[in-house]
Amino acid sequence: MKKYLNLSMFYLVLGLVLGVFYREFTKINGFEGQTVLGAVHSHVLVLGFLFFLIVLLLEKNFKISEVKHFGKWLIFHNVALIYMLSTLVARGILQVTGKDFSGLSHIAGLSHAIFGISLVWFMVILKKSIK
Template sequence: MQKLFKISSFYLLLGLIVGVFYREFTKFNNFTGTTSLGLVHTHTLVLGFMFFMIVLLLEKNFLISQIKNFKAWLITYNVGLIYLISVLIFRGILQVKGTDFAGLSHIAGLGHAILGVSLVWFTVIVNKAIKKYDEKNKAKGL
């Protein structure tokens, strides 16, 4: 559980840092339009910090880390999220500088796809953990 808390805390810190970066970078460059940098703060806090706080609660109640492939899921999800955050930051910097290029949308789409698959995979893991929990309690007569 400590590992999940540390991951959640990492995304909290990262989310706060990118929020400050967004504000200061656009102000420094006198940029007033919309940019994908504005999305990074929220994506990081919701898909990183808040999501892993929920995972932590599910671990405490249903021991989801004992389900087969949980570690592989954890790595895949984090790779997808870091990839997505990185591409959003890169694209946002390009937008502020006025040098955005069209092909970047397809590159960003890969991060979304990895996260989408990871979220479905996570749902399967949670479902298995709940079934295991229910079977265990049924055997105890609860």
């Protein structure tokens, strides 16, 4: 269970750092307006920090880590989340600097699809652990 607490703390720190990065990066570049960077902070806090706190509670109550392939899911989920967050940060940086980011849309869409697969896989694991 300490692993899930550590993951939660990692995503908390990452979310806070990205929040500060968003504020300072837009200020340094004199950017005013909407950018994807503003959403990264909340994505990390909800999909990383809060999610792994919930996983910790589910582990305590249902022993979800005993379900077959949970370890593979855990790796897959973290890779998918970091991939998705990276595409959001890249798109936000390109928006603030005024560069073209048209090709990034497909990459960002793929990252969201992979993350969606991870969430569905998690629900399957959770269902098996409750049986």
